[in-house]
Amino acid sequence: MENGKTAIDFAEPRGGTFQKYSLRYSSRLPGKGKIFYNIPDGVACETFFLEPGENAVFSSYIDGFLSGASASGIYRLEFLPSESGEAGFSLQELTTEPAERSESVVYLENERFRLGADLGWGGGLCHVEDKRNPDGLQNLLNRCDAGRLIQQSYYGTVDSPYKCAVFNGSTWSYNPVQGGDQYANRSKLVDCSVSSNRLWVKCQPMDWAQNNRITPSYMENTYLLEEDCIRVDNRFIDFSGYRHRPAHQELPAFYVLSYLDQFTFYDGARPWTGDALAVKDQLGFWGDKRASRHCYFTFQEGNTETWCAWTSGESGFGIGLYTPGAETLIAGRFSYNASKDPSDGATNYVAPLRTLCLESFLPLEYSYLITTGDAASIRRTFERRRDFRDNASLQSFVKQDD
The missing domain is CATH 2.70.98.10 (Beta-galactosidase; Chain A, domain 5)
Structure with missing residues (x-):
C-alpha cells in the first residue's frame, strides 16, 4: 500500500474474453479504482469509482462496449480513497462475463x-x-x-x-x-x-x-x-x-x-x-x-x-x-x-x-x-x-x- 493506494496484481490474469466485469468489495471510504486488462491490440486501463460499503457490488461494461470492444485477462486492480482516513479496502470477488450488445x-x-x-x-x-x-x-x-x-x-x-x-x-x-x-x-x-x-x-x-x-x-x-x-x-x-x-x-x-x-x-x-x-x-x-x-x-x-x-x-x-x-x-x-x-x-x-x-x-x-x-x-x-x-x-x- 502506497499513499493509501491498494494495488492487487494477479499472477494469473482473471477472465477469458469478456465485455463486463464485477467487483465485490468492502471500503469505509469512497474512492477511485483502475482496472488493467488485455485487449486485441494491446492493454487497456479503465477508471471507475466506488461508493463505501460492506460487501458492496460494482459492475461495469468495459469502455467501448457499445462499439463492439472486448477484453481478456484482468491482470491488475488499484484503489485510491477519495477522502482522508483509513479505507480498509478489500476485494472479495472479481468476476467477468461476456455481454451481447443490444439495439441502441x-x-x-x-x-x-x-x-x-x-x-x-x-x-x-x-x-x-x-x-x-x-x-x-x-x-x-x-x-x-x-x-x-x-x-x-x-x-x-x-x-x-x-x-x-x-x-x-x-x-x-x-x-x-x-x-x-x-x-x-x-x-x-x-x-x-x-x-x-x-x-x-x-x-x-x-x-x-x-x-x-x-x-x-x-x-x-x-x-x-x-x-x-x-x-x-x-x-x-x-x-x-x-x-x-x-x-x-x-x-x-x-x-x-x-x-x-x-x-x-x-x-x-x-x-x-x-x-x-x-x-x-x-x-x-x-x-x-x-x-x-x-x-x-x-x-x-x-x-x-x-x-x-x-x-x-x-x-x-x-x-x-x-x-x-x-x-x-x-x-x-x-x-x-x-x-x-x-x-x-x-x-x-x-x-x-x-x-x-x-x-x-x-x-x-x-x-x-x-x-x-x-x-x-x-x-x-x-x-x-x-x-x-x-x-x-x-x-x-x-x-x-x-
Missing part, C-alpha cells in the same frame, strides 16, 4: 405506452408514445442531439481547479449531462437491466461544455411502465471532490416536439382543487436574455400541484411531467416551427427547478411521473398519484445561509 434503443411497452431509452445516450429517454393519441404521433419527444431527450443534468462548480469551457457564448460550469456533450461525444453506458415493464440503466456522463471529457460521476435511472403513467427514479453521485455552488438544477431536462406548442401549469394557492390553470401559448426561447424573463414561473408557497404539460394547440393532446418538490418552472420554445419530427432542430422545453448545491460523494435522488392526454386528463392522473413520492431527500442539498 431499448423499448418497454404495454397496452397504452411505448417507451424508449437510448443506451448510446446514457439511457436518456428518447421515445414516449401514447397509442391512443389523436394526432397519430409515434414519438412525443425531441431527440435531435445529446442535449435533448428527457434526461438528468446537473450544474456544479465554476471555481479552480475546475476549468470552465464555453457553450452558446457563455462560460459554462461543471455540467454532467446524461446524453453526452455539445460536441456529440456520448456518455458511457456502465450497466443496465431490463424486464417486461422495468428498465434500469447506469451511465458515466460527459461534461456538457467540454470536448470529450467524461465526468467522475454516475447517473442511474429506473423507468417503470405503469397503466396510466411512467415513473422515473433518478440517482446521481459525484466523485469529483469539487466544492460546488448552489444552482438551479433541472429535475429533469425535458424536451418535446415543437408541435406541442401550448404550455400549461398551475400557479395558484389552492392545489389539487380543480382551480384554474395557467396557459402560455407564445413562449419564446428560454436562452434568449430578452425573452428568458418570461420563461420562469415560480410556484406559490404551499403549492404542491407542481406538474406541467406541453400540448398541441390544435388537438389539445400532449405530454405532462410531475416532479414533487419543484420550486420553479423554466419553459420555452426554440426555433418554433410546429414540427412533428423528433429529430428536428426546433423543440419545446421545460425543467422543474430547485436551487440545490451538489455535494461530492453524497447521492442525490428524486423521482417524477410522465403521462399523456389533454391537460384535464393529465391533471387527473397526477392528482391520483400525487403522493407517490415527496422528494424530501433533496432538502439535504439546500445550502443553508451561514
Whole structure:
C-alpha cells in the first residue's frame, strides 16, 4: 500500500474474453479504482469509482462496449480513497462475463405506452408514445442531439481547479449531462437491466461544455411502465471532490416536439382543487436574455400541484411531467416551427427547478411521473398519484445561509 493506494496484481490474469466485469468489495471510504486488462491490440486501463460499503457490488461494461470492444485477462486492480482516513479496502470477488450488445434503443411497452431509452445516450429517454393519441404521433419527444431527450443534468462548480469551457457564448460550469456533450461525444453506458415493464440503466456522463471529457460521476435511472403513467427514479453521485455552488438544477431536462406548442401549469394557492390553470401559448426561447424573463414561473408557497404539460394547440393532446418538490418552472420554445419530427432542430422545453448545491460523494435522488392526454386528463392522473413520492431527500442539498 502506497499513499493509501491498494494495488492487487494477479499472477494469473482473471477472465477469458469478456465485455463486463464485477467487483465485490468492502471500503469505509469512497474512492477511485483502475482496472488493467488485455485487449486485441494491446492493454487497456479503465477508471471507475466506488461508493463505501460492506460487501458492496460494482459492475461495469468495459469502455467501448457499445462499439463492439472486448477484453481478456484482468491482470491488475488499484484503489485510491477519495477522502482522508483509513479505507480498509478489500476485494472479495472479481468476476467477468461476456455481454451481447443490444439495439441502441431499448423499448418497454404495454397496452397504452411505448417507451424508449437510448443506451448510446446514457439511457436518456428518447421515445414516449401514447397509442391512443389523436394526432397519430409515434414519438412525443425531441431527440435531435445529446442535449435533448428527457434526461438528468446537473450544474456544479465554476471555481479552480475546475476549468470552465464555453457553450452558446457563455462560460459554462461543471455540467454532467446524461446524453453526452455539445460536441456529440456520448456518455458511457456502465450497466443496465431490463424486464417486461422495468428498465434500469447506469451511465458515466460527459461534461456538457467540454470536448470529450467524461465526468467522475454516475447517473442511474429506473423507468417503470405503469397503466396510466411512467415513473422515473433518478440517482446521481459525484466523485469529483469539487466544492460546488448552489444552482438551479433541472429535475429533469425535458424536451418535446415543437408541435406541442401550448404550455400549461398551475400557479395558484389552492392545489389539487380543480382551480384554474395557467396557459402560455407564445413562449419564446428560454436562452434568449430578452425573452428568458418570461420563461420562469415560480410556484406559490404551499403549492404542491407542481406538474406541467406541453400540448398541441390544435388537438389539445400532449405530454405532462410531475416532479414533487419543484420550486420553479423554466419553459420555452426554440426555433418554433410546429414540427412533428423528433429529430428536428426546433423543440419545446421545460425543467422543474430547485436551487440545490451538489455535494461530492453524497447521492442525490428524486423521482417524477410522465403521462399523456389533454391537460384535464393529465391533471387527473397526477392528482391520483400525487403522493407517490415527496422528494424530501433533496432538502439535504439546500445550502443553508451561514
